[in-house]
Amino acid sequence: MWKGFTHLLKKDLKMMLSGKFFLLALFSLVLYSCYINLVYVNLEQEDYQVYLFDPHGASARQDAPSGQNEHVTDVGSRQELENACADGVSIGIDLSAGTPEIYMLSSGIQTADHYRTEWGKAVLTKIMDEKAVLSETTDHEVEIIGAFDKEQKSRREITCEFLFFELSAVGFLGLASILFKEKQMGVIRVHGILPVHKAAFILSKLCVFLLSDLFFAILLTFINIGFGEGLAILPGILVQAGILSLVMALVGFLCAVWLPDFKQFSLFYLVLAVFITTPVFLAGQTGVSWDWIIFHPMYHLFTAMKSAYFGVATTSFPFYSICAGTTALLFYIAYRVLAREMTKEG
Amino acid sequence: MRRIMKRLTYQLKNLRKDKLCLLTFLLPIVVGIVINVLPAMNTQTLGEMSFGCVKNDLPAKTVRWLRENGTLTEYGTLGELETAVNDPATQMIGVLRSENGIRTLLSGDELKLYETTGKTLPRLYDNRMNKIAFSQTIVPIRSNYDGLKSLLIVITLVTAMFMGCTFNSMNIIGEKEDGVALVNQILPMGTGDYILQKLTLGFIGGCASTAICAFLCIRIAPAQIPPLFLLIVLSAYTASLIGLFIGYFSSGLMTGIVYIKILMILFLAPPIIFYLVVPTDNVVFPLSYLFPSSAAFYGLMDVLGGQAHRPWLNLAILAGHAGLLSGIYFLIMAKKRKRQ
Numbered sequence: 001m002w003k004g005f006t007h008l009l010k011k012d013l014k015m016m017l018s019g020k021f022f023l024l025a026l027f028s029l030v031l032y033s034c035y036i037n038l039v040y041v042n043l044e045q046e047d048y049q050v051y052l053f054d055p056h057g058a059s060a061r062q063d064a065p066s067g068q069n070e071h072v073t074d075v076g077s078r079q080e081l082e083n084a085c086a087d088g089v090s091i092g093i094d095l096s097a098g099t100p101e102i103y104m105l106s107s108g109i110q111t112a113d114h115y116r117t118e119w120g121k122a123v124l125t126k127i128m129d130e131k132a133v134l135s136e137t138t139d140h141e142v143e144i145i146g147a148f149d150k151e152q153k154s155r156r157e158i159t160c161e162f163l164f165f166e167l168s169a170v171g172f173l174g175l176a177s178i179l180f181k182e183k184q185m186g187v188i189r190v191h192g193i194l195p196v197h198k199a200a201f202i203l204s205k206l207c208v209f210l211l212s213d214l215f216f217a218i219l220l221t222f223i224n225i226g227f228g229e230g231l232a233i234l235p236g237i238l239v240q241a242g243i244l245s246l247v248m249a250l251v252g253f254l255c256a257v258w259l260p261d262f263k264q265f266s267l268f269y270l271v272l273a274v275f276i277t278t279p280v281f282l283a284g285q286t287g288v289s290w291d292w293i294i295f296h297p298m299y300h301l302f303t304a305m306k307s308a309y310f311g312v313a314t315t316s317f318p319f320y321s322i323c324a325g326t327t328a329l330l331f332y333i334a335y336r337v338l339a340r341e342m343t344k345e346g
Numbered sequence: 347m348r349r350i351m352k353r354l355t356y357q358l359k360n361l362r363k364d365k366l367c368l369l370t371f372l373l374p375i376v377v378g379i380v381i382n383v384l385p386a387m388n389t390q391t392l393g394e395m396s397f398g399c400v401k402n403d404l405p406a407k408t409v410r411w412l413r414e415n416g417t418l419t420e421y422g423t424l425g426e427l428e429t430a431v432n433d434p435a436t437q438m439i440g441v442l443r444s445e446n447g448i449r450t451l452l453s454g455d456e457l458k459l460y461e462t463t464g465k466t467l468p469r470l471y472d473n474r475m476n477k478i479a480f481s482q483t484i485v486p487i488r489s490n491y492d493g494l495k496s497l498l499i500v501i502t503l504v505t506a507m508f509m510g511c512t513f514n515s516m517n518i519i520g521e522k523e524d525g526v527a528l529v530n531q532i533l534p535m536g537t538g539d540y541i542l543q544k545l546t547l548g549f550i551g552g553c554a555s556t557a558i559c560a561f562l563c564i565r566i567a568p569a570q571i572p573p574l575f576l577l578i579v580l581s582a583y584t585a586s587l588i589g590l591f592i593g594y595f596s597s598g599l600m601t602g603i604v605y606i607k608i609l610m611i612l613f614l615a616p617p618i619i620f621y622l623v624v625p626t627d628n629v630v631f632p633l634s635y636l637f638p639s640s641a642a643f644y645g646l647m648d649v650l651g652g653q654a655h656r657p658w659l660n661l662a663i664l665a666g667h668a669g670l671l672s673g674i675y676f677l678i679m680a681k682k683r684k685r686q
Binding site for chain 1: 394395413414415416417428431432434435440444449450451452453454455456457458459460461462463464465466468469470473474476478479480481482483484485486600604608611615619
């Protein structure tokens, strides 16, 4: 039995190699890491820029000392002021007429416009009354309660999302593509008469994919979060990655056995990618809250993965027992379906 | 002419039976409809400040002031508020009562704008009572699309345009797998004929899908229609050519799908990133024109924004791409024929 199992493992590994699965995973790893390190970490939303047109007293005004938050730029004419504010974010202050004027292009959102006006008014107070409104507040007025700074947060967040996507969408496709190839070659038919247990057939595939997924998770975490910080959260991540990998691989296995050809499978895959992972991403990334999202099974897997990345243990015993139950159930169904397929094939 | 039409109808019929192609055709249209009916509020809340407070902690006037400046969510306890502020997905700023005003809670991972907001909010709140005389001009935005929505529309349209390659590449690969490609070699049909048919197939698919999607999503001035039309035609042609390449290079369905996936990522990600992150006058910016999708993307953004002068540059670049790709493809084909 075990000798057969190691042979099966070897065969599956060879299939993955020949299907360029590892090459694809490596390519994704490089692509994701480049995106995270070169682009995502640098994304920033800057403070409001204030443009000041003051033909009478520009020279008298002193530059704001450091540690203040006004970013005031002098402009030479009203036209320049209007051009500078054309982005719908910047605020213009025109002191050329009797009463000062706050000029801005609407951002399309009423509250945001109101807030920008307040900001402009604060800068105006500084200019008119020489009262620095926007200087840093004292410590007892602002309390920082989080454990991560912006860069750590972005790295953890996006790495978690990429890992989730890679495991749920791409891992699923990988197993199915191998199984379809085997189906085409008639391997399932041959297995029907081999003295190898059907469970071993499924198990070997699961093992190979689980290992490769875990390896991928380790590399992705170390490359993008750093070795020290990554090591501290790795155990939690591996548990979640393992659960996700097993569940998705089993679903992929089921679909690949059920659906007659790869074309129909890719259709199904498209539906899965669009309707199953997109809402989860939206909810996870933007904080949009939907009440129904708690009925979305993938959402819980995603939140668990996210908590693991942020080092919070929010998942509880019911979560793990449901995961274990689902995996066992999926395994049982996969087993039954495979058995039926083998009888059908003769 | 009639013969060509007959063959084309046959090809289109063949395509209709293919569920994958049908879905790629319908998907952008469905997304277009969804964007269109998406309540305006949904995309707008993303640009607002978001504040959180503990129920019954703040006086009514503070609550009113906060609601004027952003969205305010009330939580039952301080613990819940802290969890919400710490949630990495949000940029929420916690607001609490202090002896003579308000104090704020930040998680420390906010973007710069929100961090500054959190740090200056107590002062800004004190300043609200400060009466200084000023007049205010808020120019309403001219276009009906807020930034995020037009970005979504353009992403959908560009996807629809370049998905055109799916139609003919899937068709070619399907024929390869079924052995029709071999039969075609002995049929009295010229290579030119074959290329023309497959090219038209992808072109029609891409054009139709994009046109319907554009019709559903955007309302523009009549003067903007010619550049939009040219953009769609040129991109659909380029996509169709790329479909021919994919069909030529991929041995099976699986590799074909992988190629399409990689191509879509390569074509969609750079223009979005460049558009959002790199300023137009940066030296790196012209590099993004290496991808034909970038020209289509910027062109569409300009058409939606009502700027008429720049589409011509983008159209020229797109036409250049189309010409170059056609040249390469015909060279490959000529070489192949020589070998046979």
